[in-house]
Each structure stands twice: as structure tokens, then as C-alpha cells.
Amino acid sequence: MLNASQQRSSASDLKPYEEVAATAAAGGSSSASPFVLPDTLLNAFDIHCPKCRCLVIRRGVATQQDADKDVEVPSPAATSAPYPLVPAFNWALSNMMAFENVGFTKAVPGGDDTRYLSCADCDVGPIGYHPPTLPKAFLIAADRVRYNTA
Ligand SMILES: [Zn+2]
Numbered sequence: 001m002l003n004a005s006q007q008r009s010s011a012s013d014l015k016p017y018e019e020v021a022a023t024a025a026a027g028g029s030s031s032a033s034p035f036v037l038p039d040t041l042l043n044a045f046d047i048h049c050p051k052c053r054c055l056v057i058r059r060g061v062a063t064q065q066d067a068d069k070d071v072e073v074p075s076p077a078a079t080s081a082p083y084p085l086v087p088a089f090n091w092a093l094s095n096m097m098a099f100e101n102v103g104f105t106k107a108v109p110g111g112d113d114t115r116y117l118s119c120a121d122c123d124v125g126p127i128g129y130h131p132p133t134l135p136k137a138f139l140i141a142a143d144r145v146r147y148n149t150a
Helices: 017-027
Strands: 014-016 046-048 055-057 063-065 090-093 115-118 128-130 138-141 146-148
Touching (some): 014 017, 115 138
Antiparallel strands (some): 046 146, 090 138
């Protein structure tokens, strides 16, 4: 495994969700998601932490999954811009080992057993969650991460 500093990309290569979505809209007729590889439907770009920019999910390992409208993910405290509580969609992994870097919050006392996912390096989060009812679902909010489109 590379250490975190080797995995960081330069700032100019990383685009927020809105920017990647906008390039697709400008592209015209295609209804295909700009975020996935057309042949495998796996994530087309390396996915990075929005704050420290370390690599969270490598290209080609996550699937695009509709967000559960009933699940609200709290907005990260460390960011100035509030994120939608229900993401545009989620990146789904079935195995925690498939992440390059990810951290887990403890279950909230008195709450349900939802565990939130954060950046293992700088601790910003939640950037996603792990639903208690789905042991093999690790979900990252698509609009809380950055994409290496270089
Ligand atoms: Zn980070």
C-alpha cells in the first residue's frame, strides 16, 4: 500500500461532483452517467477526500447506487458548504477492504447502529455510511467527494 502522501493528487486534477455532472450535461444527448465506465458501470475516476485529497476509492471498484431517500447523512462539520442530506447517489462497495482509505465512526449511543464513514487521513466526515441492515454495503455520498478526471 502506498502511503497517503503518494496518493494525493494536485488540486487542479480533482473536480467536485457538480463539475463532473455539468460536463456531462454540456455534452448533450447521452444519457449515460459521466461517473461510470460505459462497459463495466464501475466508477470512472479515482475518488478522493474533499478536504485532504487523499485517495478513498480507486477507479473501477465501486458501483453507482440510487440513494435511499429515507436515509439522511449528517453534513460534515469541517466543511463550509452544506451538502445535501440525501446524496445525488451513492458509491457502493461490498467490502471494506476495497477502500484505499476510510475511517469508521462509532455507532451513535441511543441511535440505531448506522456507522458513518469518514476520511481515514484527515477525519473529515461523514462522507458516507454503513447501514446496519446491510452488512455488505459501504456507501459513499457521490456529492461529498472529489474526482480525479485527469
Ligand atoms: Zn481527508
